[in-house]
Amino acid sequence: MTTVRPSPAYALPAFAFFGIFAALPMVLVVYLSLTAWDGLGTPAFLGLENWSRLLTDAAARESLGRTAVFIVLTWAVQTPVALLMGAWSAGRQRNRAILSALFFIPLLLSTAAIALLWQVLLDPNFGLPQSVTALQSIGFLGDPEIALYTVVFVVSWQYIPFHALLYQGAARNIPVVLYDAALIDGASRWGRFWFVTLPQLRYTVVTSSILMMVGSLTTFDTVLILTNGGPGTATRIAPLYMYDTGFAGFQMGYASTIAVLLLVLGTALSLITMKVTRFRSMQSQQEGQ
Amino acid sequence: MRRRFGTRLRAVGAVLAAAALAACGTAGPGAGGGAQEPVVIWALQDDALNKIEQDSINRFGADRAKLETFGNDPYKQKLRVALGSPQAPDVFFNWGGGNLKEYVDAGKVADLTGLLEANPQLKSAFLPSVLDGAKIGGKHYGIPMRGMQPVVLFYNKKVFAEAGAQPPKTWDDLLGLVDTFKAKGVTPIALAGSQAWTELMWAEYVLDRIAGSEVFQNIRDNGPQGWKDPKVVEAMTVLKGLIDKGAFGDNFASVGYDIGGASTLLAQGRAAMHLMGSWEYTNQLSQSPDFVKAGDLGWVAFPSIAGGKGQAGTVVGNATNYYSLTEGSPQLEAAKEFVSTQLTTPEYVKALIDAGDVPAVAGIEEQLKSAPNAEYTTWVYELAKNAPVFQLSWDQDLPADQAEFMLTQLQEFFLGNLTPQAFADSLANRA
Numbered sequence: 001m002t003t004v005r006p007s008p009a010y011a012l013p014a015f016a017f018f019g020i021f022a023a024l025p026m027v028l029v030v031y032l033s034l035t036a037w038d039g040l041g042t043p044a045f046l047g048l049e050n051w052s053r054l055l056t057d058a059a060a061r062e063s064l065g066r067t068a069v070f071i072v073l074t075w076a077v078q079t080p081v082a083l084l085m086g087a088w089s090a091g092r093q094r095n096r097a098i099l100s101a102l103f104f105i106p107l108l109l110s111t112a113a114i115a116l117l118w119q120v121l122l123d124p125n126f127g128l129p130q131s132v133t134a135l136q137s138i139g140f141l142g143d144p145e146i147a148l149y150t151v152v153f154v155v156s157w158q159y160i161p162f163h164a165l166l167y168q169g170a171a172r173n174i175p176v177v178l179y180d181a182a183l184i185d186g187a188s189r190w191g192r193f194w195f196v197t198l199p200q201l202r203y204t205v206v207t208s209s210i211l212m213m214v215g216s217l218t219t220f221d222t223v224l225i226l227t228n229g230g231p232g233t234a235t236r237i238a239p240l241y242m243y244d245t246g247f248a249g250f251q252m253g254y255a256s257t258i259a260v261l262l263l264v265l266g267t268a269l270s271l272i273t274m275k276v277t278r279f280r281s282m283q284s285q286q287e288g289q
Numbered sequence: 290m291r292r293r294f295g296t297r298l299r300a301v302g303a304v305l306a307a308a309a310l311a312a313c314g315t316a317g318p319g320a321g322g323g324a325q326e327p328v329v330i331w332a333l334q335d336d337a338l339n340k341i342e343q344d345s346i347n348r349f350g351a352d353r354a355k356l357e358t359f360g361n362d363p364y365k366q367k368l369r370v371a372l373g374s375p376q377a378p379d380v381f382f383n384w385g386g387g388n389l390k391e392y393v394d395a396g397k398v399a400d401l402t403g404l405l406e407a408n409p410q411l412k413s414a415f416l417p418s419v420l421d422g423a424k425i426g427g428k429h430y431g432i433p434m435r436g437m438q439p440v441v442l443f444y445n446k447k448v449f450a451e452a453g454a455q456p457p458k459t460w461d462d463l464l465g466l467v468d469t470f471k472a473k474g475v476t477p478i479a480l481a482g483s484q485a486w487t488e489l490m491w492a493e494y495v496l497d498r499i500a501g502s503e504v505f506q507n508i509r510d511n512g513p514q515g516w517k518d519p520k521v522v523e524a525m526t527v528l529k530g531l532i533d534k535g536a537f538g539d540n541f542a543s544v545g546y547d548i549g550g551a552s553t554l555l556a557q558g559r560a561a562m563h564l565m566g567s568w569e570y571t572n573q574l575s576q577s578p579d580f581v582k583a584g585d586l587g588w589v590a591f592p593s594i595a596g597g598k599g600q601a602g603t604v605v606g607n608a609t610n611y612y613s614l615t616e617g618s619p620q621l622e623a624a625k626e627f628v629s630t631q632l633t634t635p636e637y638v639k640a641l642i643d644a645g646d647v648p649a650v651a652g653i654e655e656q657l658k659s660a661p662n663a664e665y666t667t668w669v670y671e672l673a674k675n676a677p678v679f680q681l682s683w684d685q686d687l688p689a690d691q692a693e694f695m696l697t698q699l700q701e702f703f704l705g706n707l708t709p710q711a712f713a714d715s716l717a718n719r720a
Contacts, residue, residue, distance in 0.1 A: 039369040102337040124540040125554060142543030144704060169413075204570070230483050231542035232701040244697075247366050249690035 010285035032256035038198035039250050050257040064240040070237055071216040079158045086167020087197050107161040118154045151235050155222055163208045172203040206277045210270045218264050328354040328620045331378040341640040345631045348538045368535050372397045379620040385423035385431055385611050393425050399614035401429045406627055419649035422608035431611025432628045436546040436646030436678040437673040439604040440490045444562045445555055446587040447538045460594040467536045470561045476538035478561035481546035485696035488703050492563050493605040496524040498594040502678045509686050525709035556580040568668050571645040605680040627673045
């Protein structure tokens with residue numbers, strides 16, 4: 001029996017869009033990374049000069065280091081909180097539904113609004129520290145030792161609800177029979193979470209982790225508005241360094257080199273995560289299905 | 290099946306090609322449009338100024354020119370991209386100096402020397418030191434289009450009176466005042482240190498007072514090696530003395546200018562002084578009107594430094610903003626007519642003065658005296674007019690990539706992460 005498939009031509013618009021708005025810019029960025037271009041005139045071909053500069057550029061190394069710390073910390077902060085919140089809000093009780101709606105509010109705010117909100121709240125002269133004495137000596141945005149943690153906090157505050165929503169959806173899909181069986185076996189509340197909910201959510205953990213890590217790797221707007229990389233360079237993570245190089249220093253060639261590196265790192269990061277967690281060999285956890 | 294696929298593909302291809310053609314058709318206006326196309330003028334978004342600019346266009350002919358405005362940072366990016374493409378504006382707002390020089394070097398800016406020579410009354414209408422801010426390699430590339438913006442030391446008169454203090458005339462006065470105000474629990478000087486350009490104003494003035502204008506001009510003209518001048522380290526050491534004394538308080542690194550932090554500290558009397566561009570007056574007037582109307586906002590020129598080589602009276606800041614013309618623009622003649630006839634009209638100058646600007650136009654002393662805020666505007670006018678040198682802000686006067694690096698290093702310096710020597714070395718030795 002031959003099945004009549006739709007003509008491959010139907011895929012053309014999608015391919016065209018992908019080609020023009022995703023593939024082509026990537027190719028152009030790779031080309032620009034091999035040139036020197038100040039945005040005026042024609043790019044001058046340099047070969048691998050930008051790449052050797054990247055290898056010896058201490059500022060780039062530091063910004064990548066900050067990005068690594070940032071990725072690890074945002075993941076470590078967001079995952080447990082989002083998981084617990086998601087599992088908790090999956091319950092059908094009315095109080096949970098109301099409270100979850102409140103918890104998910106950050107999801108409705110734009111990144112720019114969130115960054116401005118926290119910038120004003122944490123202002124040492126006019127923000128919270130003015131009324132809460134205990135906070136007065138902490139330079140949330142002004143102390144180079146602390147500023148990066150402040151950014152981690154703000155980014156986590158913004159994205160925890162999104163990931164909690166992922167976990168909530170996944171947790172609601174866990175068959176009730178599993179809990180019933182666990183209950184019969186005498187599992188405690190904690191035991192049911194640990195031995196039923198958590199294993200059932202493992203693939204959601206992988207998905208959410210990849211989203212978090214790739215998202216953190218390319219986080220830009222929050223930092224730009226909240227600290228602009230400051231104080232000094234304390235929060236200048238790699239995407240911001242790319243932006244400063246390209247759009248403040250107008251070294252488009254070198255900025256493209258950093259962009260290509262970020263592209264490679266992002267792809268590698270998600271591939272490695274999938275590999276390590278054996279995402280491809282996904283299988284059902286339930287017998288008989 | 291195969292055949293059908295083929296025809297469909299061709300049909301889709303034809304649609305795509307048509308779309309592409311349509312896109313080309315709308316993307317390239319003006320090329321053959323002739324004289325009917327309006328002169329496109331790009332400027333910064335500014336509530337007070339945009340109306341004045343639009344009025345000047347209306348006087349020129351509402352359908353002969355068109356104003357397009359952008360926010361500050363996106364403007365710089367947009368301009369850079371546009372001037373590198375056929376979609377460039379015909380007239381563009383800029384800051385003169387090294388910033389404009391990059392475009393001149395790329396052959397994107399029309400030479401206006403001939404226009405000024407042919408219209409001597411136009412040339413003499415502006416203050417020479419300000420007109421020269423857009424003079425590059427002996428040629429004029431810009432016409433001043435708004436007020437002068439020298440950097441001024443503002444102070445809170447009430448706070449000074451309570452402490453029985455006088456505004457500083459010398460650096461030693463300033464150091465003394467730091468002790469006075471610290472003892473009173475007032476931050477001596479407000480500094481919006483989360484934005485490096487506010488810190489830059491201090492470095493600009495201190496280097497100028499200690500070494501004169503030549504050291505920075507050498508850096509600008511002959512490259513970063515100029516930072517090796519021992520005067521740079523000397524000046525930065527003097528500045529470090531002020532920082533280490535606690536003059537800026539302990540949380541300046543998180544104070545912002547755009548969100549009004551430093552200005553509010555001064556207005557509320559929680560800080561005694563604030564070094565800022567002359568626009569701070571209009572800013573205070575709109576944000577803290579009671580503070581200004583009570584007569585509590587004071588201002589003085591930057592103090593002199595004993596033993597320094599700099600000429601007293603030299604100012605730093607933005608001389609003004611300029612309109613420059615795009616080389617090769619099809620509307621070049623109309624654009625020349627616009628900038629040569631509309632920027633010196635009595636209506637335009639009056640509107641600027643009424644908005645609190647101090648235009649770089651010669652002989653407007655009397656006009657300033659009869660306008661609102663006369664005490665302040667005449668003072669700014671005299672300060673700028675009598676300045677032997679009007680040094681453009683360094684970040685506007687250096688090529689963009691050097692400026693960006695310098696600002697980053699300066700923030701590290703203010704945080705105490707770089708010594709004066711390390712600051713100078715890092716700027717001089719940058720690959």
